[in-house]
Amino acid sequence: MTRSILSGWGGTSPSASDIVRPTDLATLRSALTTPGPRGVIARGLGRSYGDPAQNAGGSVLDLTGWDAILDVDVHAPTVRVQAGISLDRLLRAMLPLGLWLPVVPGTRQVTVGGAIAADVHGKNHHVHGSFGRHVVSMDLLLPSGDVVSLTPEGDDPDLFWATCGGMGLTGIVLATTIRLQPVETSSFVVDTERTPDLATLLERLASGDDAYTYSVAWFDTSTRGPSLGRSVITRGRSARVEDLDPSRRSHPLDFAAPQRGRVPFILPTSAVNRLSARAFNALWYAKAPRHRTGEVQDITQFFHPLDVVGDWNRLYGPRGFCQYQFVVPDAEVAAFTSAVEAIAASGHVSSLNVLKRFGPASPAPLSFPMPGWTLAVDLPVRPGLDALLDHLDALVVEAGGRVYLAKDSRTSPATLRRMYPRLDEFLTVRRRVDPHGVLRSDLSRRLDL
Amino acid sequence: MINALGAPQHLLLLGGTSDIALAIAREYARVSPALRVTLAARPGARRDAAVASLTAAGCTAVALDFDALDTAAHGTLLDGVTVDIDVAVVAFGLLGDPEQAWTEVEAARELAAVNYVGAVTTGVALGARVRAQGHGVIVALSSVAGERPRRSNFVYGSTKAGMDAFYTGLGEALREHGGRVLVVRPGFVHSRMTEGLDAAPLATTPEAVAQAVVEAVRDGKEQIWVPGTMRAVMSGLRHLPRSVFRRLPV
Numbered sequence: 001m002t003r004s005i006l007s008g009w010g011g012t013s014p015s016a017s018d019i020v021r022p023t024d025l026a027t028l029r030s031a032l033t034t035p036g037p038r039g040v041i042a043r044g045l046g047r048s049y050g051d052p053a054q055n056a057g058g059s060v061l062d063l064t065g066w067d068a069i070l071d072v073d074v075h076a077p078t079v080r081v082q083a084g085i086s087l088d089r090l091l092r093a094m095l096p097l098g099l100w101l102p103v104v105p106g107t108r109q110v111t112v113g114g115a116i117a118a119d120v121h122g123k124n125h126h127v128h129g130s131f132g133r134h135v136v137s138m139d140l141l142l143p144s145g146d147v148v149s150l151t152p153e154g155d156d157p158d159l160f161w162a163t164c165g166g167m168g169l170t171g172i173v174l175a176t177t178i179r180l181q182p183v184e185t186s187s188f189v190v191d192t193e194r195t196p197d198l199a200t201l202l203e204r205l206a207s208g209d210d211a212y213t214y215s216v217a218w219f220d221t222s223t224r225g226p227s228l229g230r231s232v233i234t235r236g237r238s239a240r241v242e243d244l245d246p247s248r249r250s251h252p253l254d255f256a257a258p259q260r261g262r263v264p265f266i267l268p269t270s271a272v273n274r275l276s277a278r279a280f281n282a283l284w285y286a287k288a289p290r291h292r293t294g295e296v297q298d299i300t301q302f303f304h305p306l307d308v309v310g311d312w313n314r315l316y317g318p319r320g321f322c323q324y325q326f327v328v329p330d331a332e333v334a335a336f337t338s339a340v341e342a343i344a345a346s347g348h349v350s351s352l353n354v355l356k357r358f359g360p361a362s363p364a365p366l367s368f369p370m371p372g373w374t375l376a377v378d379l380p381v382r383p384g385l386d387a388l389l390d391h392l393d394a395l396v397v398e399a400g401g402r403v404y405l406a407k408d409s410r411t412s413p414a415t416l417r418r419m420y421p422r423l424d425e426f427l428t429v430r431r432r433v434d435p436h437g438v439l440r441s442d443l444s445r446r447l448d449l
Numbered sequence: 450m451i452n453a454l455g456a457p458q459h460l461l462l463l464g465g466t467s468d469i470a471l472a473i474a475r476e477y478a479r480v481s482p483a484l485r486v487t488l489a490a491r492p493g494a495r496r497d498a499a500v501a502s503l504t505a506a507g508c509t510a511v512a513l514d515f516d517a518l519d520t521a522a523h524g525t526l527l528d529g530v531t532v533d534i535d536v537a538v539v540a541f542g543l544l545g546d547p548e549q550a551w552t553e554v555e556a557a558r559e560l561a562a563v564n565y566v567g568a569v570t571t572g573v574a575l576g577a578r579v580r581a582q583g584h585g586v587i588v589a590l591s592s593v594a595g596e597r598p599r600r601s602n603f604v605y606g607s608t609k610a611g612m613d614a615f616y617t618g619l620g621e622a623l624r625e626h627g628g629r630v631l632v633v634r635p636g637f638v639h640s641r642m643t644e645g646l647d648a649a650p651l652a653t654t655p656e657a658v659a660q661a662v663v664e665a666v667r668d669g670k671e672q673i674w675v676p677g678t679m680r681a682v683m684s685g686l687r688h689l690p691r692s693v694f695r696r697l698p699v
Contacts, residue, residue: 012453016627057583409453
């Protein structure tokens with residue numbers, strides 16, 4: 001056990017926790033049944049932006065070594081894994097079998113346990129929903145030391161769904177069976193188009209998404225005036241063998257995921273400022289084709305352009321950054337537009353802005369997605385950011401929307417309650433399985449969960 | 450917990466009736482709508498008034514008995530404070546009569562006991578709390594008077610020099626435990642403590658100090674001067690030859 005300073009991917013609010021790396025069930029169980037006064041939380045690859053995977057003064061169970069692939073059923077098709085395995089490793093193992101994960105978020109560097117705890121979504125949310133929808137079953141270690149096997153329809157569906165999106169506060173997922181999708185290739189057929197302004201973008205997404213499995217828009221929040229919200233939409237589907245270049249048809253499932261360098265240390269000051277972010281926004285828009293259809297892209301190009309640069313969060317300097325991701329219902333286009341205008345007018349500039357239209361929500365009480373519009377922005381911590389984000393919170397609450405807990409690092413208990421009307425359902429389950437509050441994190445303290 | 454943008458949920462004021470401490474609480478009340486404040490001070494009308502003023506500002510204010518001179522009680526001072534302390538402000542101190550302070554034993558002892566010994570013993574208690582909770586920011590109100598002793602108030606200056614060094618070192622010690630210390634060096638502050646004194650150049654207000662503290666905590670700073678220009682001024686003054694320094698009207 002070592003005491004270390006942990007923070008989320010945004011690098012804000014570091015705190016000290018005792019890190020335990022359990023390799024057997026007995027260690028895990030005793031960590032839960034004989035906790036210290038400040039409790040225990042599980043941690044995977046630390047890609048949540050805020051404070052859910054750290055536990056100041058308490059214990060953090062690093063489960064990245066708990067990563068075996070236990071069983072593959074190529075006919076179902078499903079895979080059973082230990083929850084500490086990364087989606088990257090799992091994908092690399094499944095692709096040669098012609099199998100693909102049903103939900104892949106914006107980075108492959110997350111664990112399956114983390115994907116369940118945050119109920120992550122991907123570019124196909126409008127078709128396939130969030131991660132929890134594809135969990136066939138999971139074995140959950142409870143604070144009591146008992147292991148329960150959960151399914152969406154089993155004896156305790158409330159606990160199953162509270163665990164999806166429950167930020168690790170209902171137990172520790174030991175193993176899980178996930179439904180997979182058959183694919184012919186590791187590539188995607190992608191259509192790209194630019195839209196000159198926000199209204200066109202929203203209209204294009206509302207009318208065109210149904211034709212694609214995957215859809216997302218990169219979005220400029222720094223240009224004001226008539227070009228506000230100019231964007232690049234990329235949409236696609238899994239490629240079939242005949243879509244590929246003839247030279248690649250003999251090995252269609254090859255998986256190239258290059259990492260072309262990493263940021264070696266935390267820069268002394270943020271490299272992301274108004275100037276560089278504006279330049280990045282302008283360049284990204286300019287380099288995209290006005291309209292191109294049928295381009296074949298690999299996984300990294302299409303899904304994970306940021307995975308090419310390791311530790312890119314270090315670019316934001318020692319003060320770190322906040323990612324703010326919110327969703328508002330379909331009908332609340334006006335609120336969405338107000339939020340975008342508020343960001344553009346604030347002088348806080350984000351270089352990575354992703355917009356998507358979500359499909360139906362999951363049954364999980366703390367799951368983030370709901371049918372509507374979601375936007376994620378990365379904002380360096382600068383004076384006045386608190387006022388901007390408080391203002392956005394108010395807009396989002398007013399519109400009946402919410403922020404994503406995997407990204408949040410600053411909202412308040414009162415605001416959370418207004419964003420998640422089913423919060424009490426979650427808390428009822430949490431108090432049933434963890435009456436003494438053994439499972440605790442900085443996030444649970446901050447948000448009074 | 451303190452959030453990513455430096456808004457705490459629970460603030461502890463040691464010397465909770467000081468003008469600067471209360472200004473800091475009011476400043477935080479603006480960014481943390483449901484702020485809880487623990488006011489550690491001697492019981493009495495001043496403390497009651499401070500609790501009432503913070504309650505009126507929208508905080509949940511709770512009083513805690515604290516006497517800077519009662520060092521024997523400092524070890525257990527925080528035992529009754531069960532909520533995590535996100536930001537603790539060490540704001541108690543005496544200015545005293547500067548001539549008595551270097552000519553009368555009792556006056557000198559009291560100044561040293563409150564400003565230095567009391568600051569150190571409460572610092573030990575705060576350090577223990579930060580280690581246990583794995584996070585926390587301690588704001589120590591030092592003074593530019595501690596940077597270079599001058600004839601006019603060197604006993605006060607010496608106590609601030611000592612507490613400044615202690616909290617600077619405490620900040621280093623608490624780094625690996627998730628804690629952070631911000632040492633604040635204001636110049637002359639118009640407050641109850643300096644009432645009736647002639648203001649020095651670059652004089653500031655409790656509100657300005659409070660604003661600077663809130664910003665510095667948010668930005669993760671470990672040492673600030675208020676006003677910011679004081680840093681350059683003190684840097685210059687520190688290097689003046691004594692023969693010149695003693696002629697300055699400071």
